Amino acid sequence: xxxxxxxxxxxxSVALNTALRVSQKPRFYGVTTRGSVCFYCLSSKQHLxxxxxxxxxxxxxxxxxxxxxxxxxxxxxxxxxxxxxxxCLCIQDVHVEDRGVFxxxxxxxxxxxxxLQVARxxxxxxxxxxxxxxxxxxxxHALLLAVCIAAMLLRQRKLKLEKQDSEYEEPETxxxxxxxxxxxxxxxxxxxxxxxxxxxxxxxxxxx
Ligand SMILES: *[C@@H]1O[C@H](CO)[C@@H](O)[C@H](O)[C@H]1NC(C)=O
Numbered sequence: 001x002x003x004x005x006x007x008x009x010x011x012x013s014v015a016l017n018t019a020l021r022v023s024q025k026p027r028f029y030g031v032t033t034r035g036s037v038c039f040y041c042l043s044s045k046q047h048l049x050x051x052x053x054x055x056x057x058x059x060x061x062x063x064x065x066x067x068x069x070x071x072x073x074x075x076x077x078x079x080x081x082x083x084x085x086x087x088c089l090c091i092q093d094v095h096v097e098d099r100g101v102f103x104x105x106x107x108x109x110x111x112x113x114x115x116l117q118v119a120r121x122x123x124x125x126x127x128x129x130x131x132x133x134x135x136x137x138x139x140x141h142a143l144l145l146a147v148c149i150a151a152m153l154l155r156q157r158k159l160k161l162e163k164q165d166s167e168y169e170e171p172e173t174x175x176x177x178x179x180x181x182x183x184x185x186x187x188x189x190x191x192x193x194x195x196x197x198x199x200x201x202x203x204x205x206x207x208x
Pocket of ligand 1 (some may be wrong): 020030043045048049053106107
């Protein structure tokens with residue numbers, strides 16, 4: 001039993017040592033639209049002829065065999081890399097839709113996948129512009145606040161000064177004196193006063 005297990009282990013390690021391994025280069029590529037990009041698929045058995053196929057999925061965690069096979073044509077060029085037929089995948093004039101993860105498969109062995117990220121150059125400029133605008137707005141806000149505070153302080157100061165100046169000749173007070181003067185001239189005020197003083201003596205108060 002022990003012998004059998006040992007034999008199996010040896011057999012497995014030999015199998016692992018001789019198993020085909022596939023690597024991909026680069027593992028990540030970030031590019032702006034209209035740029036070009038190449039991915040390479042490398043077999044661990046460079047001395048053997050092999051055929052590589054490319055599959056594309058949206059994200060790393062997706063099953064590569066459920067992805068669509070990438071075929072040469074148009075902007076996509078698939079060339080041989082050493083003895084590996086189709087070991088080089090190049091995309092020219094990259095579109096935003098090209099973004100995703102590219103897996104290569106050599107003789108039923110999958111590569112680890114290479115991610116392609118595509119950014120619009122315009123969006124980067126736009127983002128930059130937005131950041132600048134934001135910074136500008138913050139500065140503008142600060143300036144406005146400072147101006148408002150300064151204006152408020154100035155107004156308060158001015159009001160204080162005005163109050164000091166007009167303490168003895170406030171227009172409203174002036175009007176009050178004027179009105180009183182008119183009433184005094186007509187004699188109405190004194191007449192009414194005399195009526196008030198005269199009433200309690202003569203007639204009874206209406207509430208009694
Ligand atoms: C891939 O498979 C073919 C045919 O089975 C074989 O001739 C070739 O050596 C294999 N290549 C690798 C790298 O294992």
